[in-house]
Amino acid sequence: MLEAQSLFSFYGKSPIIQDVSFRIAPGSFTSVLGRNGVGKTTLLRTIMGLTDGIGGRLFFNGTDLGRTRTYARGPMGIGYIPQGREIIPRFTVRENIVMGTYARPDRKRDIPDYIFELFPILREFLHRRGGDLSGGQQQQLAIARALAMDPKLLLLDEPTEGIQPNIVRQIEDVILKLNRELGITVVLVEQNVHFARRASDQFIVLDKGRVALTGSGEELSDEIADKHLTF
Amino acid sequence: MASILLMVALGLAIIYGAMGVINLAHGEFVMLGAYSAWLLQTYFGFSILVSLPLVFLMVALAGLAVERGVVRWLYHRPLDTILATWGIGIVLQQLVRMGVGSDSRYVGRPTILDGNVAIGGVVMSNYRIFLIFFSIAVLAGTWYLLTRTEFGTKLRAVIQNKEISECYGIRAEHVYALTFAYGAGLAGIAGALVTPLISVTPSMGTYLVVDAFLVVIVGGVGSLLGTAVASGLVGEATAFFSFLFNDTLGRVAVLLSIILLIRFRPQGLFPDKVRR
Numbered sequence: 091m092l093e094a095q096s097l098f099s100f101y102g103k104s105p106i107i108q109d110v111s112f113r114i115a116p117g118s119f120t121s122v123l124g125r126n127g128v129g130k131t132t133l134l135r136t137i138m139g140l141t142d143g144i145g146g147r148l149f150f151n152g153t154d155l156g157r158t159r160t161y162a163r164g165p166m167g168i169g170y171i172p173q174g175r176e177i178i179p180r181f182t183v184r185e186n187i188v189m190g191t192y193a194r195p196d197r198k199r200d201i202p203d204y205i206f207e208l209f210p211i212l213r214e215f216l217h218r219r220g221g222d223l224s225g226g227q228q229q230q231l232a233i234a235r236a237l238a239m240d241p242k243l244l245l246l247d248e249p250t251e252g253i254q255p256n257i258v259r260q261i262e263d264v265i266l267k268l269n270r271e272l273g274i275t276v277v278l279v280e281q282n283v284h285f286a287r288r289a290s291d292q293f294i295v296l297d298k299g300r301v302a303l304t305g306s307g308e309e310l311s312d313e314i315a316d317k318h319l320t321f
Numbered sequence: 322m323a324s325i326l327l328m329v330a331l332g333l334a335i336i337y338g339a340m341g342v343i344n345l346a347h348g349e350f351v352m353l354g355a356y357s358a359w360l361l362q363t364y365f366g367f368s369i370l371v372s373l374p375l376v377f378l379m380v381a382l383a384g385l386a387v388e389r390g391v392v393r394w395l396y397h398r399p400l401d402t403i404l405a406t407w408g409i410g411i412v413l414q415q416l417v418r419m420g421v422g423s424d425s426r427y428v429g430r431p432t433i434l435d436g437n438v439a440i441g442g443v444v445m446s447n448y449r450i451f452l453i454f455f456s457i458a459v460l461a462g463t464w465y466l467l468t469r470t471e472f473g474t475k476l477r478a479v480i481q482n483k484e485i486s487e488c489y490g491i492r493a494e495h496v497y498a499l500t501f502a503y504g505a506g507l508a509g510i511a512g513a514l515v516t517p518l519i520s521v522t523p524s525m526g527t528y529l530v531v532d533a534f535l536v537v538i539v540g541g542v543g544s545l546l547g548t549a550v551a552s553g554l555v556g557e558a559t560a561f562f563s564f565l566f567n568d569t570l571g572r573v574a575v576l577l578s579i580i581l582l583i584r585f586r587p588q589g590l591f592p593d594k595v596r597r
Contacts, residue, residue, distance in 0.1 A: 140484055140488075160484075160487040161487045161488075161490055162490075163488070164487075164489050176482055176484075178482055179481065180477070180481060181474075181477070181478070181481075189489050189491075192471075192475065192489050192491055193488075193489045193490030194490075199471075235489070239489065
């Protein structure tokens with residue numbers, strides 16, 4: 091579904107991602123791990139076309155993303171949930187979710203009902219402004235916005251960072267459910283090894299912009315975590 | 322005059338609020354609107370009321386050409402847009418001077434709006450009353466466009482977070498181009514409507530745009546309400562001080578009051594409050 095062949099990605103002239111290759115199968119769950127500043131966020135931003143330029147090849151369902159502008163990538167079925175959530179603060183919850191539908195190829199503008207079954211709190215706060223929600227609620231809103239476009243692939247950047255523990259569990263369960271029950275392919279950038287191990291079919295460890303290690307979910311041992319993820 | 326000012330300032334405020342572009346060619350869009358109205362009246366005999374939609378389209382197209390041709394390359398260099406739009410303004414002025422000549426042109430008032438009405442002891446011409454209502458309608462229309470339509474929602478999304486908007490399928494450059502064209506079109510309408518009140522010359526826009534900038538600053542950048550209130554204030558204050566002293570001293574008094582206001586309230590009357 092998503093395939094990178096010796097991918098490079100640049101900010102200005104500095105290559106942040108260097109010679110990265112991977113293949114992500116439809117319906118799979120991939121975790122991207124690594125210390126701070128090794129290029130995990132840049133990898134997701136590269137998939138959305140938000141860096142200054144790329145080298146190598148990047149394919150989504152056979153389409154060359156190197157030739158696709160950012161605004162055309164959403165409608166192909168890539169839902170991006172960025173670090174820090176980046177919901178629109180002065181939009182109501184409703185407007186934020188409707189914004190997700192702008193990436194639908196079929197131009198429908200209704201919000202699918204299952205979103206409110208996943209996140210009942212959003213139905214309750216439908217007319218509040220996004221900026222007035224708590225961090226956890228904003229994260230739920232960011233996921234809801236991506237779901238409104240009916241994505242085939244979800245890119246999640248540290249969705250549980252800075253969120254109160256009782257909501258962390260809830261968000262993790264929703265992400266698992268989206269993958270296992272709705273068959274949405276997930277790429278998750280994560281610091282939490284336990285969740286990555288529980289959820290992933292495969293993991294990719296990045297170090298200094300390169301792939302340090304890959305493997306299946308069960309192979310993500312504590313030694314690997316100690317070696318590559320602790321400071 | 323306050324109503325004309327409102328329409329000019331509205332376009333300016335939208336363009337600045339949406340793209341951070343200080344459009345110094347805005348006065349020339351007003352001038353183009355006035356000449357379009359003159360053209361349509363002189364050669365086709367259209368009353369300005371009939372030509373309004375045409376003028377809006379013509380000037381909006383001119384705005385679109387300016388955005389596509391020049392401004393869009395400069396979004397990441399805001400200071401350079403000031404210089405570039407100023408240059409465009411001069412070019413437009415000279416083109417009109419070469420094409421039409423620099424003599425003043427006159428456009429007749431629509432005959433259905435001839436005559437005066439006396440309200441309580443104050444006599445006002447029908448045309449000016451029409452202008453007041455028309456500009457309020459334009460304000461309401463703009464508010465509706467920005468807050469109740471899909472285009473407006475996309476525009477507000479791009480203003481607040483361009484990157485994420487693009488990730489969700491919004492073509493920011495289209496939104497920018499259409500916004501610029503809309504702002505230019507509003508200036509064009511204002512230019513067409515001002516023709517019965519002042520004579521049409523290639524440099525007429527410069528005078529109007531200064532006041533429009535004052536309005537945007539006084540009202541608070543990015544606020545429709547502020548633009549509306551401030552255009553009323555600046556327009557009325559100019560009239561009041563000119564009546565009290567004379568035109569020149571009146572002007573001085575208005576500018577002094579604005580300097581004082583900005584000294585104590587630099588964010589303007591109704592700044593756009595953001596919580597991020």
